[in-house]
Each structure stands twice: as structure tokens, then as C-alpha cells.
Amino acid sequence: MELHFTGDVTSILEGLKLIEENLSIQLSDDGYPIHVVKQDGHLHVMNHNGQGEICFEKPIHFFRGLGLFLEHYRKENEFDLSEEPRFEMSGVMLDASRNAVPTVSDVEKLLQRMAVMGLDTLMLYTEDTYEVKEHPYFGYMRGRYSTEELKACDDYASKLGIEMIPCIQSLGHLREALKWNYASTFKDTDDILLVDEPGTYQFLENCIRAASEPFRTKRIHIGMDETFQLGLGKYLEKHGYENHIDIMNRHLQKVVSITEKYGLKPMIWSDMYFPLFSEDSKYRDENGKIREDILATIPDVELVYWNYYRKEQEVYEKDFQHHKQLGRNAIFAGGAWTWNGIVPNYGKAIVTTEAAMAASKKEGIKEVFVTLWGDNGAETPFSTSLPILQLFAEHTYQKEVTLEHTAERYAFCGEGNFDDFMVLKRLDETPGVMKDNMNSSMTSKVLLYQDILIGLYDENSKGLSLGEHYEKLVSEIEKAKHNNPKWESLFDFYEQLARVLSVKAEIGIKIKEVYEKKDYEQMRSILSKLDWIQTNVDQLRQKHRRVWFESYKPFGWEVLDIRYGGVIIRIDSVKYRIQEWLEGRISAIEELEEERLRHDGPWEIVEGLVGGNVYHRIVTAGNFSL
Structure with a gap:
């Protein structure tokens, strides 16, 4: 669609040029006329x-207004x-x-979608993935951003009205930053x-200067x-x-003196002060x-x-x-639940977002953002967060929000x-898991990585018919893939995950049953x-690899190659052990002689989940790295 903008276009013209291809528009003097007015107050979009x-x-x-205009123009002639x-x-x-470091190109794509949604701030959470000369x-071999890369992101964001x-x-x-000898x-x-050590503050000054230098903003999250x-x-x-809070406060004062030196305005995560609230x-x-x-x-x-854990508005x-007792209004950080394992936990993300945003509006909170963590390997592609970003955006501009309205907007802004x-949430929200997966079962992750002969989660999943559950999901995700051509590779990856789990989820249980019956034929x-x-785990690895390299730097993929490789190579040993038993070279398979117990790790202390854990606790009960 050709568009011709008149009026107060100075502040938005550069940004328009960045997103015109993504929005399928073209700037032209002969295009459809849209008058632009910069004024205080609410956002107003009309066509008459x-x-x-x-x-x-x-x-x-x-x-955001341009997105609303285009969305409604395609459906109706006049609107206000x-x-x-x-x-x-x-x-x-x-x-x-x-583990995953988004490329500059992928950050730019996210910024484009954020702009059309109306989200005005982007923080890149970098523990050691930025250059400190x-x-x-x-950040060595971790995909750290160069100063030039961060500056390029900031320049791009600024043109779209987004503060980085x-x-x-x-x-x-x-x-990861302190594992090298330089930090000893x-x-x-x-x-x-180490608090109160002079070398600590020289190190932090180097970091703060390097982290803030590429950006226009004077704000910094420390x-x-x-x-x-x-x-x-x-x-x-x-x-x-010495008391924890006393050490923290003294350290914070010293760090703040560094930020003041560079004219920066710092923010911190507030959980260090939670002991004051009881x-x-x-x-x-x-x-x-x-x-006082x-x-x-x-x-x-x-x-x-x-806080991205509670569904009760009154908790927030x-x-x-x-926080107001400390004499300040909190900034709120919610979560898109991209860190649940391999699959986004949309159920929990939606109910916690609804409660938190309602509380934020009621309590007069002025600033909010949604976190996209990537715990334990960043196995869940960050693009899966976009429906939750859309929900945050709608709450930003509406008093009340419905999922139906969010879905309509996501069809335009997220092209999905x-x-x-x-549907993807059901890869984790399986039989045996509570509604909305509030206890964060990582069902797909534990069933993909758990060892077939060791079966640490077999007792957890026994009797849940998970193979049948995943078999049904294959066709549903395949249908979703065809409905969402923009996200074909993403759905293709998850379709293959469901296909693998339709067989692997219960294979260990079956092997033990057959072994105990001494059914050699079966x-x-x-x-x-x-x-x-x-074969199919390797195909899953390749589909995941395609998704990874569409968005991230190469560093970190080696970790997932090793994880997938572990599954593939261990199957060789499983076949070897079974063949040895079938051919009478061993009288027993010791791994199958062991009684299966419910997994008793920290994730299993609550009901309503099949299991969850970090990778090395899923694959073995032994020492993985020591």
C-alpha cells in the first residue's frame, strides 16, 4: 500500500523507512493521504x-497508531x-x-515488532556478553556484543522511538565472567x-563505562x-x-558512586530488600x-x-x-516464560501477566517491562515470546484487555x-500437569533428554499416556505450521519435537516392562x-539448528549440539546393552534391574507436574562435570 504522510513527520520519518518493508507499505507522494499531528494526550487514529x-x-x-490504521483499513473504510x-x-x-546471543539483525526485527505494538524500551541483559576492552x-567465546554492534542497535531503536x-x-x-584467572x-x-576489594571497583568501572558508552540513555540496570x-x-x-543487607548497601553505594561519575541513573532488582518487608x-x-x-x-x-510466579492480583x-514504604514507586518486571525448558509456558505467562498488569494499573505503577529469560541453555526460541509481548502492549494502551482482542492485534503485529x-504450551502442559502449568513442568525437556536405560523420570510419567498425547499433538502442530507461513521453521521444529516424544516419552517404561517379562521377541x-x-532426534537437532541460526550468533549452539548428541550416542549404548542381553553375553541389564523411583529433585516437591530440572540433573544421577 502506498502512503503519503503530511504534517509533523520529522520525528518519525527515519523510523518509517525502517519498517515500510515489514508493513508492506511504500512512501509515495501519490499514496493514500495520512495527516500526522504531534500533540500531548492520547493516541488518536481515524480514517474519514x-x-x-x-x-x-x-x-x-x-x-503503534500506524499499525492500528493499517489493520483497520484492511477491514473497514472508516474508523475512529x-x-x-x-x-x-x-x-x-x-x-x-x-547461551543464546541474538544477532544485531534479530534485535532489529524485534525492535520493528515492538514499535508496531507500541513498546518503547528494550534492555539487552548482558552478564558478560558485551565488550570490555x-x-x-x-565474554570470551560467548558471542559478546562489540561496542559497534550495541551502538548500531541503539541507533536503530532511536529511529523507532525506542529507548535502549x-x-x-x-x-x-x-x-561466566569470573571463571577465568584474571578475576581470581x-x-x-x-x-x-568480592565486596570492599579495590580491584572489584576498578573492574566494575570498566564494565559500567563499556556497557553504557554505546547508548544514548543515561539509565542503566546494574x-x-x-x-x-x-x-x-x-x-x-x-x-x-557480616549481615547480608549491610554488605549489599555498602557495595551498592560504591557502585552508585561510579554511575554518578558517568552521569548515569541506575536501577537494581529489588529482591535484596525483601527482608525489610516481612x-x-x-x-x-x-x-x-x-x-529510618x-x-x-x-x-x-x-x-x-x-515477579512472574503468582496469579493473585493482591500479591502484586x-x-x-x-516498595512504597521505601519511599519509591517500583518499576515492575513480569515474564513471558521463555525459560521453562524447550517450550514457552503460555498458560503461566498469561495468568501472571493479567494479575500483575491489573495490580500495576491500580497501584499507579508508571513503568513496566516483560522479561525474556533463557535459563539453562536458551532452548526456547525468543520469538515464541511475541504473543505475550502483544498482551503486555495491549495492557499498556487499554484499561481492560481480552485475549480475543490480543489475538486480533497479534495477527497483524506478529503475523501469526x-x-x-x-497449542505449543501443550508440549509441557500434558496429562499430569496442573491447569496453566503454574508449577512449571518441563515435561518435554525431561522426556527428550532423560536416558532411556536410566529413566530418572519414568516413574513420574508412568500411566499418563504421554505417547498418545504427543502423537495427537503432531497433527495439530502440523496444521498450525500451515496456518502460519511466517513462522514455518518454528512450528516445524516443535512438530518434530512432538513426533520424537510420541515414541521416546514412554520407550524406557516399555523396555523395562518387556525386560522384566523376559520377552526376547518383543x-x-x-x-x-x-x-x-x-534418526528423528537428529532431525530435531537440525530443525532446531535452523531456528537458532535464523536469530542467534553461533556461540552457544555447541552446547545444544552436545545435548542432542548425548541423546543420539546414548541410544547406541542402549542398543548395545540390549543386544548383549539378547545374545546371552550378559545375564542381566543392571540399569533395568534397578527399581524406578519418582524423581525427587527440587522441582518435584509440588503436585501438578511431570518434572523439571537443569540439563545435567535430567540426564544422570551421577556427577556430570566433576
């Missing part, structure tokens, strides 16, 4: 008597739409540290920096979450025991208020409250109120069928199934 108009306050509102932004900032945090081993904010760590979550003098534990072992490593040896907290005075001397030690930082409301994407027939699994 052959003339379009988009009124906006910020450039990001214009790009108004939206009121509910938040001053609404954005995305993209994990580039847990003083420390060549920082560096998001790093300055205390914990630094295991300033680490407390394997993943936490992390500091989940430092549970702070002060219990080398610090304890040097200084003795009613029996020793940090409260006789009137039940947080003590404690409040005085908290530096001037913005607090980011992260109460926590927002707790919302309901078809929701055991021989199982060997051909093992050949089929081996």
Missing part, C-alpha cells in the same frame, strides 16, 4: 472521507480509534547471557564479586539480584561474618515502620520488582505497597495466529524403534 489521521505524543505512539497509554514506559528485557576474557537501556550485573550472576583476586564465590551466598566465600575468610522484620521500629536509619542507607536507585498489590501459538522389535528415535 478518504483521509487518514494519526495524532500522537511520542514517536512510539505513532508507530482512541487509546490512552497507561504507563510512561512499557518495554522488553531480552536475555543475551544464558580492559578484560579480553570477559544497558542491563548488566554488578555483584552476582557473574559465574576480586571474586567472593564462583558467581559473586542488577544485584539473588546474591544468596554474598559474604560467605572469600569475604568471610577476610572479614568474618511483618516480623528486625528492620522495623516499634510502630511497625521500616527504621535503614532507609537512610539505601542509595538513590530505582527499584525493579520482578501488596508488594507494590511494600494466536490460538495456534497457544525386545528385538524395540531395537527398530530405537533406530527410529535416533
